[in-house]
Amino acid sequence: MLGILAAMSLEEKVGQLFTLTNRGTELSERTRRLVVERKVGGIFLDMDSLVDPEQVRTLTDELQQAAIGAGRGIPLFISADYVAGAGCKLQGGAVHFPKNKALGVSGDVNLAYESGRITAEESLAMGVNFNYSPVVDININPDNPVIGTHSFGEDPELVAELACSVISGYQDHGLIATAKHFPGHGDTNVDSHLALPVLSFQSERLENFELAPFRKAISAGVEAVMVGHIAVPAWDSSLRPASLSKEITTGWLRNKLGFPGLIVTDGLSMKGVTARYSLPDACILALEAGADILLATGKTPEEEDAMVEAVIKAVKTGRISIERIEESVTRILEAKQKYGLNREKMETKLLTDRGRYEANPHHEEVSLKLAKKAVTPIHGMKPIFTVDRDHTKEWCLLWDRQTELFRNQLCMDAGFAKEKRLESYKEVVEAMNSCGSAPLLISLTYNKLMNPEVLSEVNRMARERKNVILVHFGSNYDLRHLPDVPALLMYDRAPSLQQAAVDYLMGKELGI
Template identity: 55%
Template sequence: MNDRHEKYGAAAERIGQMMTLDEKIGQLFTFYNLDPSYSEFAETAIAEWKVGGMFLDMDSLCEPEQVHRLTSRMQEAALSRGSGVPLFISADFVAGAGCKLSRGGAVHFPKNRAIGQAGDEKLAYESGRVTALESLAMGVNFNYSPVVDVNNNPLNPVIGTHSFGEEPALVGRLGAAVIRGYQDHGMIATAKHFPGHGDTHVDSHHDLPVLAFDRDRLDRFELAPFRDAIAAGVDAVMVGHIAVPSLDPSGLPASLSHAMITGLLRGELGFGGLIVTDGLSMKGVTSRFSQAEACVLALKAGADQLLAFARTAEEGREMVERVRRAVRDGELEEARIEQSLARVLALKARYGLTPDRFAVLPFDGGALNRPEHEAISLELARKAALPVNGLETAAGVPGSAGKRKLTLVRDRKLELFAASLAEAGWPAEERLLDGFADLEGALAELDAAAGADDEAYVIALAHNKPMPPEPLAALRNFASARRGKIVWVHFGSPYDAEHAPDLPALLMSDHAPALQRAAAEWLAARGGRENE
């Protein structure tokens, strides 16, 4: 336990002394919750297994009042029928408390890459502050965010726009600001995915990525933002399913590796907070181990919280029983359980998650979607807008719809962008795409229609990961005969612009609502200059 938690150690010790071994083990589990209402599975996990946390997957998240009802039921069950200790209730609110709500109701901030483009540490902090206030209003006290992976690999299939960027110093600086924003306002932050998932070409959801770099490169690059996060006082680190042969020749994923967790993260980097595994159902683990076996291996390695996915109560019970059996049989030392329990309870004490200090509060809808909070998101989005390839001078903006016929080719997800353009005086004929895969066919049809000489085009695409080169090549070919009459507004990976280096483009890096509004504002403010 590090100095930041020492003052809470006595409270943690008192609570721990009243627990049975099975209850202590239960505190080390966080299970996925897949239901928007309080379910039989949640009752079993909380009341029977005495779990320490529940993770709200996307299927749990509809709108704020519903989330508050769910989390309130969970906490009431934990206090009355569970361990008697309030739960960690976690979510992946990586882009604001509204980013995973299927029906909205909270601020959806620009993703990290857009925050990186804005480069504003104060606004990054503010995004964390607002996210904390809105999350807590719904009963979510633990955020599996921010991502501090350095994404310099255009072929990375999973991190993409979740990363602040490709420079370790920038990632570390902005990640630390977001962490302070969360934790200064009462929500636990998590730096992830240790030791760094940015320069990989394999998604750990599907297989085990390998960081095939030496220690010098890891220190300079992957590990640098985690050092910054630890220096900023981050309370949790999520360890990914990533093998690092130069540091652990066994080939184990970091999440199950004693060398990576206890040796590197605890020992060398000096992290004394809570270590959480990434989801143990991911193929980076289950391609070699069952989840039940992985639970034991992760605890042996030094993890404190097991993020476990169970489709049925029987699956979940098997994982919990496997850890209990490992302790009874001497395979896993009880002292190892006690170490993690102390960290869990100390962190809960620090955030008021103790029986004597915690109370389920009534829902306060006034804390959500406040205009001043939306204004912060829009300010971030405006600063994130990045014109490239000649658009910087507005020479590539095709002019207002009043002077040219405008055709907007857009992803269906960009409805707000289209509406904002129309509000700004740029009404356009629209061609809708279900996704980038439809782009080639749509452009071919527009080519065949042979529009008038004064026709202009805005091509608006949205995709969180790098696109394949084929649709981008089609876009480049379409634009080549329409110099000065086309602009590409890209709500996706900035790496895609490398496939069309001569096409004027506005890079937004994400399709969050504020980014759609900001892109329309940017075009409207500059369009028409060539015809003035």
């Protein structure tokens, strides 16, 4: 495939640098135009493009057919954020693994590898060949609003070990892995989707702490590293995001850490960039910084065109050298060749393997094993029910609508005097007041930190009642505000975690 490079036009070379976002569950004319006319090198599938494996496979087949039927016939990187298994963004049909924090609590490198293997097999069966995972940030800031349970934990060695196991699981089975978010988003209290976080630490701390998992991932052969929108004044006093900083992207990641692979920007449409730069300017700055792949979401076709045209113009006017462009295109083409993304193999695959996807029950067993190793009882929590339904008739069950699987499975074994579905955890205080003096089992979830005022009020009421227990499908940091509540900490609401929580409560794992 590398022989193609010399024959490619400037427009084709620039196109390979872009991964732009597909919209909708089918191949739209807008996306087809990006692939056929703009010759983009990659397409990112966001949530609104993901329903079930069969739908995703149909979409990716059509995307690849459009790519190999146009111009040089170079297949696409088709990427997704499958950070907790191929099923974490789908409505069903693939495994939704527990998030990294639960995996970190399990501490099981073999299960980490298996989760990577299964994610790779299921992703590739859908035609997704590039995963923006794993998160290797070390989350030591309890107030971090975005990383939280996406991190394996607070210990750099544990984070590095589990991340490398997941990376090997992905890449040994043909899925490109991405370590993110360089140089580290864990010790921040700002969400880069909304503003620009600042890592205001000295260089020695950054080298020894934040960079440790990235260094290990690079040694393990990770194919891609995603650079985040994070300012690091110790390395770049201009406070440019790392994604747009040559001092950080090239100076540290490429040169000092010796990373030879693909450097991907985090989404350039995030406020950590757009609050200060236009998208066209950000694309140019990212390439000058040393990025190979520009990940972006254009609001309109005109905005997408403007990004691509800005880079073409920057080359034609001499701001960016053609050698700089070709350096990145070469890395992209080499990675595509390595992972079988050439025209001949893609044509054969589309012809012989079109639309095939079969769920494997063993995959769910692996997820449940992982979930059961992550179950964490705290504050004196013990299994409280037995398979005897009479034991639970006095209890009131309050459950968040997103833990319906937990509620349904629990109610197969246990009956409750009263139950109430909450639309969100914020309704829990009012619901507790409606249950009189009955003992309460509360099931809550939220994918970010919960409001501490709500939790503190729950704790106050629980301290007075002395008959409240909580199953918490959320961040361990939320439990800071619930010191008086016996709780089962589950870290997130993956289906296997909801099943594991039921098994614990019913004493099934203890043979009760």
